[in-house]
Amino acid sequence: xxxxxxxxxxxxxxxxxxxxxxxxxxxxxxxxxxxxxxxxxxxxxxxxxxxxxxxxxxxxxxxxxxxxxxxxxxxxxxxxxxxxxxxxxxxxxxxxxxxxxxxxxxxxxxxxxxxxxxxxxxxxxxxxxxxxxxxxxxxxxxxxxxxxxxxxxxxxxxxxxxxxxxxxxxxxxxxxxxxxxxxxxxxxxxxxxxxxxxxxxxxxxxxxxxxxxxxxxxxxxxxxxxxxxxxxxxxxxxxxxxxxxxxxxxxxxxxxxxxxxxxxxxxxxxxxxxxxxxxxxxxxxxxxx
Amino acid sequence: xxxxxxxxxxxxxxxxxxxxxxxxxxxxxxxxxxxxxxxxxxxxxxxxxxxxxxxxxxxxxxxxxxxxxxxxxxxxxxxxxxxxxxxxxxxxxxxxxxxxxxxxxxxxxxxxxxxxxxxxxxxxxxxxxxxxxxxxxxxxxxxxxxxxxxxxxxxxxxxxxxxxxxxxxxxxxxxxxxxxxxxxxxxxxxxxxxxxxxxxxxxxxxxxxxxxxxxxxxxxxxxxxxxxxxxxxx
Numbered sequence: 254x255x256x257x258x259x260x261x262x263x264x265x266x267x268x269x270x271x272x273x274x275x276x277x278x279x280x281x282x283x284x285x286x287x288x289x290x291x292x293x294x295x296x297x298x299x300x301x302x303x304x305x306x307x308x309x310x311x312x313x314x315x316x317x318x319x320x321x322x323x324x325x326x327x328x329x330x331x332x333x334x335x336x337x338x339x340x341x342x343x344x345x346x347x348x349x350x351x352x353x354x355x356x357x358x359x360x361x362x363x364x365x366x367x368x369x370x371x372x373x374x375x376x377x378x379x380x381x382x383x384x385x386x387x388x389x390x391x392x393x394x395x396x397x398x399x400x401x402x403x404x405x406x407x408x409x410x411x412x413x414x415x416x417x418x419x420x421x422x423x424x425x426x427x428x429x430x431x432x433x434x435x436x437x438x439x440x441x442x443x444x445x446x447x448x449x450x451x452x453x454x455x456x457x458x459x460x461x462x463x464x465x466x467x468x469x470x471x472x473x474x475x476x477x478x479x480x481x482x483x484x485x486x487x488x489x490x491x492x493x494x495x496x497x498x499x500x501x502x503x504x505x506x507x508x509x510x511x512x513x514x515x516x517x518x519x520x521x522x523x524x525x526x527x528x529x530x531x532x533x534x535x536x537x538x539x540x541x542x
Numbered sequence: 543x544x545x546x547x548x549x550x551x552x553x554x555x556x557x558x559x560x561x562x563x564x565x566x567x568x569x570x571x572x573x574x575x576x577x578x579x580x581x582x583x584x585x586x587x588x589x590x591x592x593x594x595x596x597x598x599x600x601x602x603x604x605x606x607x608x609x610x611x612x613x614x615x616x617x618x619x620x621x622x623x624x625x626x627x628x629x630x631x632x633x634x635x636x637x638x639x640x641x642x643x644x645x646x647x648x649x650x651x652x653x654x655x656x657x658x659x660x661x662x663x664x665x666x667x668x669x670x671x672x673x674x675x676x677x678x679x680x681x682x683x684x685x686x687x688x689x690x691x692x693x694x695x696x697x698x699x700x701x702x703x704x705x706x707x708x709x710x711x712x713x714x715x716x717x718x719x720x721x722x723x724x725x726x727x728x729x730x731x732x733x734x735x736x737x738x739x740x741x742x743x744x745x746x747x748x749x750x751x752x753x754x755x756x757x758x759x760x761x762x763x764x765x766x767x768x769x770x771x772x773x774x775x776x
Contacts, residue, residue, distance in 0.1 A: 433613075436617060
């Protein structure tokens with residue numbers, strides 16, 4: 254009996270790592286630029302459709318398509334921040350909110366116009382293969398996607414920790430006046446950050462397409478999901494986004510198994526409320542003095 | 543080297559600077575003194591490109607830089623040690639210094655500048671891996687100065703470098719500024735410690751309510767009755 258639970262939890266962990274990568278993008282953007290990307294889930298859905306199209310036309314496996322999609326999303330994010338969001342930084346929160354919600358509405362309706370409301374699956378040849386390790390049954394697609402998500406996250410961590418540009422972005426998050434004083438080009442670093450955030454969500458969307466079917470209705474759901482994960486993990490904490498992602502992934506999987514798949518979000522939100530009550534700064538967040 | 547003419551700066555409707563003019567000669571130390579709220583920090587921030595002037599000219603080596611973004615101004619060689627030190631608290635001392643050398647003009651000089659900073663402040667070498675937030679106030683001020691020097695500036699504007707430091711450390715900091723000046727660095731010093739900064743300066747300006755009301759050599763202003771009464775309590 255316990256092996257079933259183990260399998261469900263393992264499946265939740267793997268899905269959660271992809272969620273975590275998606276939330277990582279939101280967390281990085283908020284942590285540095287101090288703007289909440291309310292179009293985050295919509296961008297994930299656009300990436301899912303991009304993976305779907307690349308598979309349909311070129312037969313490209315989303316695990317490979319992830320790279321060009323992430324690259325394109327980086328460029329989109331960079332241009333978006335340079336051309337539009339930078340002028341909203343430091344303005345009232347409701348103005349930023351309207352800008353990004355507006356963007357979300359445009360994205361999701363563009364997807365609706367082009368692809369219609371129906372779900373678009375990618376049917377990989379190895380979709381139903383799995384590894385059998387003792388009592389564990391591990392889906393091939395899910396484990397590949399999870400490994401890819403971990404690899405992308407690790408790459409981002411390394412970039413922030415070990416490169417000069419990554420350190421400069423951390424410096425902006427640390428002390429904006431200090432960054433301006435020593436002549437860091439803050440607007441450009443913000444654009445890089447937004448680009449990296451969207452690259453995360455682009456990669457996560459492509460990976461998501463291997464385990465879920467692209468549909469416009471997923472947009473707002475994923476925005477909310479990413480937001481929940483980031484709050485549970487701790488706003489602005491990069492490791493928190495991954496931990497939060499895994500927690501939400503596992504809670505969804507267990508709820509889907511024990512109660513009903515349609516009830517799974519209820520448990521994510523219960524977790525969110527519990528964290529807000531017991532540890533408002535999030536699991537890995539720093540307490541703001 | 544730096545020549546500021548008729549500078550007006552507004553924050554919304556409030557005028558922070560009204561027709562401010564001053565000059566900084568190459569190799570000199572210029573002190574700008576005045577009470578809290580007189581506009582000293584506004585002046586520095588405007589020269590540094592962090593505030594936009596509504597009127598006036600800021601010429602550096604003959605180029606008008608009024609309204610340029612701060613990263614371009616820094617790259618011309620105008621450095622700033624800001625009020626409150628403004629180090630990056632979660633970054634290590636080494637990373638803080640490294641960030642000072644991100645300017646294109648400092649790219650090839652990283653190693654030599656770092657050596658110079660360590661010679662000036664040996665303590666920073668000892669604390670290289672420590673995060674800046676754990677340093678004492680005096681050490682943070684050294685780090686702020688060191689970080690600024692990493693950008694290989696020709697002119698450095700010091701905004702209240704002695705604020706919040708113990709008297710013994712204040713002397714150290716001002717001695718360092720004089721030493722840097724002797725090595726050829728042009729300095730602008732904004733200080734609430736009027737006596738010390740006038741002693742150091744070869745030219746000084748008194749700022750009151752956003753206007754320059756008095757100017758002269760440091761020694762002249764030290765002897766001026768109005769300065770003695772208003773700022774030195776004599």
